Amino acid sequence: MTTSIRIGSGRNELLQKVEALSGQHLANCYQCGTCAAGCPFHQAMDLLPDALIQHLRLGLPGILERQTFWICAGCDTCSDRCPRGLDIARIMEALRQICLREGGDHPALTQLERADLGALPPIALVASMRRNSG
Template structure:
């Protein structure tokens, strides 16, 4: 492995892709980049990367995806999951990316105390669970 050719200046890690695969139970390599997930995603317009681009970065083992905002705009609504022609449960991949990001000590945002006084608790339980590594 010592003579591997680097095609990118970014360090890529097959281990990272494998870790996402383990944690999500989904093979990122099934994705053939058709983009149907992002086309139907109600949150794509709020994302810095399309869901298919998140998948792509995972496929090539690019850990910069851990700093992306897109997984935090995903509400696990599963619109992509029911539509993916390759049967990839993309929401599970998004969850794995969120968890790995949290486990590296990243905090995506804080829920405002004053605002949370008026929110239904199921919203708070939902967001708290999503922010628990």
């Protein structure tokens, strides 16, 4: 799946979408690496959380083809530890939503057909339900 992204000056479309869905302002990240250091699944990721944020900010290509946000279990360790108060788990969730909804609106799982629910990766369901239930 590809997303049109402007590279260069100013904000890019994917960054804007992620910030709108997650409610996080990625410019607040100062790249300390605390999120990556504490992530229990970092060894399985093809782009560490801090690098993912940097790629998003720079508008680098191929972000939606990465596996990192599918590996993310939404455990909130990174979000709890971020010294800048960023909820990285929400950023991961936003990327999953963008992939699953092909850039559409915030998903409402209760409005999905049963067949569509069954086709979703389990982490997409679990993380989204956690986000919307508390």
